[in-house]
Amino acid sequence: MVPILVVPEKQLNGDLIVKTFGGKKVLRRNDGGTTLPGEPLLELDGDQLLTRLRKIYLIPELDRMSPYLRYIVTLDSSHIFPVHFQSARGRQVLANERHSLHLVWYRDRIFVKPIAPYLLSAAFWEWIAEADQEVFKAVAGLMRTYTHLIQSEADYRLASDDRSPLLPLSTGKTTDDFEKFARFIDQFSRLADDELSPRYLYGELRLTRLNWLIRFLFIKVTFFHVDGEWGLIFMSLLAPLIAIFAVLSILLAAMQVGLAAEALSSTDAWQVYIGVCKWFSVVVLLATTVASAGLLAVMAGVLIHEQVFAYEKIHAPKGNDIKSGVA
Incomplete structure (x- = not known):
């Protein structure tokens, strides 16, 4: 059994308690409520919890892709x-409740799943x-990622901002609140990778690479549509084909000019022009x-470099940090 991580002395939400009925632990609220804190329509009793x-x-798609994520x-x-x-890095932090998008970034934005109030409870x-x-x-x-996202008071204040809130309203915004949160979240830093979902062998994920990988693995057409219109999605898929077509068109046009100039080489007029064309x-x-x-x-070199780095990272001794600018 996984040991209890959060001690009551460090919890930031005391609304929940654990009771045992028939040898089975159940959640109850000590303030008379019947729902999970932060989920006003979710009753603590019943199978729906x-x-x-x-x-x-649960993120089964990412867990299934995890053995192959090392390649991208x-x-x-x-x-x-950190926030x-x-x-x-040129990114805007966007609060997003979809867990599969947590720490997935696309161009100038990164999606982060906020912490629900009940996750601050030792009883939970x-x-x-x-x-x-x-x-x-x-x-x-999810909680362990916040040990990296929030490392300073500046991170805490940004995470508490109303424009993209990552923390519950009850956490507060003072220096004392930050220190309490830091002591709470530090309890998750002791977790090893093999104690978590396979997705959390990795940190930030690039959405464009996830989209291509999930197609390559024949799981789905795409991991996530940033663009809501199919026209924009098809254009992104057609862009490589258009580039190939443009290169081939240039080659064929140049070959056609060479052949046409060769056919006119027996004519005495315009010899200089024909020679230039050839x-x-x-x-x-x-x-x-x-x-x-x-x-x-260059593309092959980048791919090889990333695979060599991944190999060195996998086989590096514990505590040996390999630096890289690749995200």
Whole structure:
């Protein structure tokens, strides 16, 4: 059994208590309420509680993809930048309740799942550790990411901002509140990777790579549609085909010019112009071929570099930090 992580002295929400009925632990509220804090329509009694929690926190698609994520992202669960540093990476932090999108970034934005009020309760962790190990591992993984996201008072203040709130209203916004939160969240830093859901072997994930990987694995057409219109989605899929078509068109046009100039070479008039056309077509053919080959070589080099880095990361001794600028 996974040990209880949160001690009552460090909890930030005391609304829940654990009671035992017939040898089974159940959650109850000590303020007379009957619902889960932060979920006003979710009753503590009945089978819907665990069903709802499994729907919120389990991420089977990402767990299924986890053995292959090492090929597209750094194999490092601590590869997570603090909230205050996300803007330096050119990203806006967006609160998002979809757990599968937690720490997934796309261009100028990164999605982060907020902490629900009941996750700040010691009683909840005592109960969920016994009630459902899958949910426990998924939620504990989520909480451990906050040990990296919130490392300073600046991070805490940004996470409490009303424009993109990551923390419950009850946590407060003072320095004392931050210190209490830091002591609370630090309890999750002791968790090892193998005690959490497979997704949490990794930190931040790039959405564009997830979309291509999930297609390659024949799981879904795409991991997540950022663009709501199919036209924009099809354009992103057609972009590589259009680039290939443009390169081939240039090559074919240059070859056609060369052949046409060769056919006119027996004519005495315009010999200089014909010669220029012949050599220019050759230059265009060579330049396009070299540029295309160079681009493919760069892409192959980046891919090889990332795979070598991933291999070194997997086989690196414990405590040996490998630095990389690849996200």
